Amino acid sequence: MEQYRTRSVDHPQRQQPRRPAQGPAQPIGSVPAQGGRLRPAPARRLPRPRLTGLGGGLFACAAMTLVAGIAWLLFDGSLFAYGLLFLPVAAATALWVRPADLITAPITAPIAFAAGVWPVSGGSGSFAAQLMGIVSALSLHAGWLYGGTLVSALIVVVRKAVLISRRKLPRRTA
Numbered sequence: 747m748e749q750y751r752t753r754s755v756d757h758p759q760r761q762q763p764r765r766p767a768q769g770p771a772q773p774i775g776s777v778p779a780q781g782g783r784l785r786p787a788p789a790r791r792l793p794r795p796r797l798t799g800l801g802g803g804l805f806a807c808a809a810m811t812l813v814a815g816i817a818w819l820l821f822d823g824s825l826f827a828y829g830l831l832f833l834p835v836a837a838a839t840a841l842w843v844r845p846a847d848l849i850t851a852p853i854t855a856p857i858a859f860a861a862g863v864w865p866v867s868g869g870s871g872s873f874a875a876q877l878m879g880i881v882s883a884l885s886l887h888a889g890w891l892y893g894g895t896l897v898s899a900l901i902v903v904v905r906k907a908v909l910i911s912r913r914k915l916p917r918r919t920a
Contacts, residue, residue, distance in 0.1 A: 795842045799850035802843040806854045809835045810862030823866040825883055829890025832859055836894035840901035845909055852899040859891050860884060 797805055813831045821827040835858065840851040860880075869879020884891065 796844040797839075797842050797847075798844060799847035799854075802839050802847065802850055803854035803857065805842070806835060806839045806858035807861040809838075810858040811865075812862075814862040814865040818865045823868065825863075825866055825887050825890075828863065828866050829887050829893075832890055832894045833897055836898040837901060840898040840905070845905070848902045848906055851902050852895055855895045855898040856891055859894060 810832065813835060814828055817824055817828040817831065832855075836851075836855040839854060839858070840848075843851045863883050864876070864880055867876070867879035867883040869876035869882075
């Protein structure tokens, strides 16, 4: 079966205005300055990461496991240091998750706390002792768990409110 090549039709509404011819080519990454000299182009901002719900959960779990390893090595397994470092991880997860998956950030925060607490939980010996150490660490340091979840939830609520206000703004002006 033959496939024929089609050509797009130029519509007057879609035509782009022609730009006047530019002068000599300039090196990439430079902007003309006064006096004909070239100056470096302004630095671009770094892109903001946008994680999916699953990506945010994986990021939080991996970051908390790394935080637990750091707390175990540097602070001798201090649950205080682990809980204190949980707050910025929960905030970063809430800030970096994409708008469509905002609801997942406060859900993944406690899961990440529980996933990373094992190295600093203090359990030793058998599986039952390890499990009891994790349960004890989760129950005794629930304040950090609630605090990080609250930070994450507050950031999500503010982000959602900003998104809703941006959606409603053009309707008011029209």
